[in-house]
Amino acid sequence: MVEKRQPKSIVIAAVAAGVIVVGLFAALMSGAFAPKAAGGDQQAGVILAKLTTPTIPSAMALGSDSARTTIVEFGDYQCTWCMRFHKETRDDIMTNYVDTGKVRFLFKDFPINDLSDRASSLAAEASYCAADQGKYWEYHNELYHNWNGENTGWVTKDSLRQFASNVGISDQAAFGQCLDSGKYASVVRDNYILAKNIGLNATPSFIIIPENDQPQLLQGAYPYQTFQQVLDEVS
Numbered sequence: 102m103v104e105k106r107q108p109k110s111i112v113i114a115a116v117a118a119g120v121i122v123v124g125l126f127a128a129l130m131s132g133a134f135a136p137k138a139a140g141g142d143q144q145a146g147v148i149l150a151k152l153t154t155p156t157i158p159s160a161m162a163l164g165s166d167s168a169r170t171t172i173v174e175f176g177d178y179q180c181t182w183c184m185r186f187h188k189e190t191r192d193d194i195m196t197n198y199v200d201t202g203k204v205r206f207l208f209k210d211f212p213i214n215d216l217s218d219r220a221s222s223l224a225a226e227a228s229y230c231a232a233d234q235g236k237y238w239e240y241h242n243e244l245y246h247n248w249n250g251e252n253t254g255w256v257t258k259d260s261l262r263q264f265a266s267n268v269g270i271s272d273q274a275a276f277g278q279c280l281d282s283g284k285y286a287s288v289v290r291d292n293y294i295l296a297k298n299i300g301l302n303a304t305p306s307f308i309i310i311p312e313n314d315q316p317q318l319l320q321g322a323y324p325y326q327t328f329q330q331v332l333d334e335v336s
Contacts, residue, residue: 148299149310151295152171152173152207152209152295152299152308152310153171153173153205153207153310155207156209156210156229156288156292157229157232157285157288159229159232159233159235159237160208160228160229160232160237161237162205162206162207163195163199163205163206163207163238164198164199164200164202164204164205164206165202165205166205167202168199168202168203168204168205169203169311169312169313169336170198170203170204170205170309170310170311170312170332170335170336171204171205171206171207171309171310172194172204172205172206172207172307172308172309172310173207173208173209173307173308173310174186174206174207174208174209174305174306174307175208175209175210175211175292175296175301175304175305175306175307175308176208176209176210176211176304176305176306177210177211177212177213177214177221177304177305178212178221178224178225178228178244178245178248178256179214179220179221179224179248179250179251179252179256180213180214180221180251180304180305181250181251182304182305182321182322183245183304183305183322184245184248185322186305186322186323187242187245188245189322189324189325190322190323190324190325190328193325194206194325194328197329198332203332203336204332208241209292209295209296210222210225210289210292210293211292211293211296211301211304211306212224212225212289212293213293213303213304214251214252216252218256220252220254220256220257221256222286222289222290222293223256223258223261223280224244224256224261225285225289225292226280226283226284226285226286226288226289227240227244227261227264227265227276227280228240228241228244229279229284229285229288229289230265230276230279230280230284230285231265231268231270231276233275233276233279234270234271234272234275234276236265236268236269236270239268239269240264240265240268240270243264243267243268244264247260247264258277258280258281261280262276262277262280301320303320303321305320305321305322306318306319306320307319307320307328309331309332309335311335311336314335317331317335319331
C-alpha cells in the first residue's frame with residue numbers, strides 16, 4: 102500500500118528494470134547514513150543499529166551474520182503488495198542470496214493499514230508472541246499464506262490464535278495471554294516510528310544495506326530480477 106509518492110527531488114539514482122532505486126544518503130536522512138558526514142556519525146550509527154538489529158532477539162534475522170549485505174523489509178501483514186512480494190519474489194531471494202550466505206534478511210513492521218481495529222498492528226504483535234515460542238518466521242509466513250485483503254476482517258484474535266495452532270505453537274495459553282495483554286504493542290509502534298523517521302511512506306519498502314557502500318531503497322513489490330540487479334551491483 103502506498104500512502105503518497107516520493108518527491109521527485111529526492112530521487113538521486115535510477116533505474117533498474119524501469120524502477121527507481123533511491124539512495125538513502127540524501128533521500129531519507131539528508132546525509133545521516135553517510136559514515137563521514139560532519140556530525141552525522143552518531144546519528145548514522147544509531148539508525149543503522151536499529152535497522153540491522155532484530156526487533157526482538159527471538160525474531161532473528163534469516164541468513165548468515167557474516168553476510169556482507171543486509172535487506173530490511175518494512176511491511177504490513179494486510180498489504181496487498183507485501184503479500185505479492187512474499188508470494189512471487191521472496192523465495193528466489195532466499196534461495197539465491199540468503200541461503201547462500203550472501204544476504205542477511207530482516208522484517209520490520211510498518212502497519213500503515215491500521216484502522217480502528219488496529220488489525221495490522223495486532224498481526225504484528227502476534228508474530229512476536231509466536232517468536233516467544235521460537236516460531237517467528239513460521240508465523241510470519243502463515244500470516245501471508247492466509248492473507249485475505251486489506252481491512253476485510255480476516256485479522257482477528259480468533260484467527261491469530263488459529264494461525265498459532267497451524268504453525269505448532271505448543272503453549273496456546275501463553276500465546277493468547279501475550280496477545281491479549283498487548284505485550285508487544287509498543288515494539289510494533291517503535292518499528293512504525295522508525296519507518297516514518299527515515300522517510301518511508303509505502304509498503305513494502307526494502308532497505309538494502311551493503312557492508313561498504315551506501316544503502317539503497319526499493320519501494321514496491323518488484324520482480325526478482327530487480328532485486329538481483331541491485332544486489333549484484335552492491336556486492
